[in-house]
Amino acid sequence: MEINGSRNKPLSFTSRFFASIAGSKHVKPPSSVDTLAKETLLALTGDADGGLREEHARLMDCSPGYSFYFLSYLDRHRRLLAAKPVLIQESVAEDPWRVLVAVMLLNKTAGRHAIPVFWSIMERWPSAEAMADADVAELVECIPPAGTAG
Known part of the structure; x- marks a missing residue:
């Protein structure tokens, strides 16, 4: 079965309303959330081994919403650690x-x-x-x- 004229070629979706992600050369400017996430990541993973820092940076660059997820995860962790009962x-x-x-x-x-x-x-x-x-x-x-x- 051929899709778009070739068996191995992935599907390409086009729309007059949305730009194609695969063929896009547009690089979005970093938002303040992205900047904050990257700064936080660099501070937290400064001494990390095994490519952890690189993997997070890659996910932040190519996965929409990862920066927000990363920051919300850290925020939940910090609040949980700070919420210990007062003895x-x-x-x-x-x-x-x-x-x-x-x-x-x-x-x-x-x-x-x-x-x-x-x-x-x-x-x-x-x-x-x-x-x-x-x-x-x-x-x-x-x-x-x-x-x-x-």
């Missing part, structure tokens, strides 16, 4: 007393119960010395909302 231990890491109390409460119950109790304890007794002087009944009164009673 109470990290926010009080400079004070060993607060870390100890936070970890003890969190080992007993879920964070959604323990964290509000932790902050109320820290408001009343901000140091080990203050808690040592505390009324035991008042301290026990604070802890049941954390789900550790019983």
